[in-house]
Amino acid sequence: MQDLLSRPFDENPDLTARRLLLKGHNRDGLPEIAIGLCFLITAFSMWLQVAFQPGSLPYREAALILGVLVPAVGLGSMWAIKKVRRHFLIEQEGYVKLKPPNRKRLVIVGAFSFLIAVAMVVGIYKRALPPASWILAGTGIGGGVLAARAGRLPRYVVGGAIMAATGILVALSRVSLEKGYMILYGSMGILSLLSGCVVLLLFLRRTPEAGE
Amino acid sequence: MSRNIQRLTEIDRIIHEPARLMIVALLAAVEEADFQYLRLATGLTQGNLSTHLSRLAEADYVAIEKTFRGKYPLTICRLTARGKEVLDKYRKVIRTAL
Numbered sequence: 001m002q003d004l005l006s007r008p009f010d011e012n013p014d015l016t017a018r019r020l021l022l023k024g025h026n027r028d029g030l031p032e033i034a035i036g037l038c039f040l041i042t043a044f045s046m047w048l049q050v051a052f053q054p055g056s057l058p059y060r061e062a063a064l065i066l067g068v069l070v071p072a073v074g075l076g077s078m079w080a081i082k083k084v085r086r087h088f089l090i091e092q093e094g095y096v097k098l099k100p101p102n103r104k105r106l107v108i109v110g111a112f113s114f115l116i117a118v119a120m121v122v123g124i125y126k127r128a129l130p131p132a133s134w135i136l137a138g139t140g141i142g143g144g145v146l147a148a149r150a151g152r153l154p155r156y157v158v159g160g161a162i163m164a165a166t167g168i169l170v171a172l173s174r175v176s177l178e179k180g181y182m183i184l185y186g187s188m189g190i191l192s193l194l195s196g197c198v199v200l201l202l203f204l205r206r207t208p209e210a211g212e
Numbered sequence: 213m214s215r216n217i218q219r220l221t222e223i224d225r226i227i228h229e230p231a232r233l234m235i236v237a238l239l240a241a242v243e244e245a246d247f248q249y250l251r252l253a254t255g256l257t258q259g260n261l262s263t264h265l266s267r268l269a270e271a272d273y274v275a276i277e278k279t280f281r282g283k284y285p286l287t288i289c290r291l292t293a294r295g296k297e298v299l300d301k302y303r304k305v306i307r308t309a310l
Binding site: 020086093 | 233234247248249281286302306
């Protein structure tokens with residue numbers, strides 16, 4: 001309420017609405033739990049690459065986990081969060097039907113992700129990737145900035161700062177790329193999962209007020 | 213500049229009120245939302261939100277439908293075409309005047 005009352009003219013109503021929607025989306029901790037699970041699965045696939053010889057079955061399964069399981073859990077979690085909210089949390093959270101996603105934006109994000117994936121594959125194939133420490137630091141800082149910017153809430157900003165710091169520390173420790181990613185994603189996965197569970201428990205403990 | 217400032221007098225006073233503007237802006241960003249969701253998102257009290265929604269419904273900016281999802285009573289609110297039009301005009305006036 002303070003947001004708009006204290007500065008009614010400094011931004012347009014769409015930005016205010018977007019901020020309120022985002023706050024509502026992150027209110028129950030479920031998105032953090034989903035992100036934590038994705039990070040932990042990614043860390044697990046990295047661990048498989050670190051612990052097993054190249055060419056072995058677990059090593060090859062790691063690629064399958066990264067290529068299939070992580071995107072499936074990522075996309076499936078959006079659907080699952082919606083279902084859980086509609087079936088179990090409707091009294092606490094209320095009901096909202098969002099507008100269908102903006103197709104133009106989806107195409108841009110999809111094309112951008114595809115280009116990055118292609119650049120990575122070409123880099124690996126031609127052995128022209130920058131040093132592992134650069135990639136690790138870049139992932140930590142980039143992921144941290146993205147988390148802080150996308151989540152906006154203080155806990156996301158703190159999580160983003162921790163991710164950036166972890167990325168830099170891992171980069172400075174000169175470990176291999178796989179080990180570095182395992183540490184980075186593993187620690188962020190545990191942090192995100194714990195934070196999401198605490199937020200969810202606190203949210204569930206609040207007594208819901210009756211709707212109109 | 214002064215002519216632009218004068219356009220502020222064209223502002224719709226019903227949605228110019230910050231709490232109502234917040235409700236209308238939120239409803240413009242979604243297809244529909246129920247009372248509880250709006251209450252949590254805006255941080256308004258039940259009484260306050262109820263009064264503002266009634267005012268917006270009276271002006272035909274918001275359509276309110278009372279229904280059930282299982283045993284849970286839902287008061288679903290959505291922005292009407294008139295509400296969208298008024299919000300668009302409000303945006304334009306604010307943008308040009310300030």
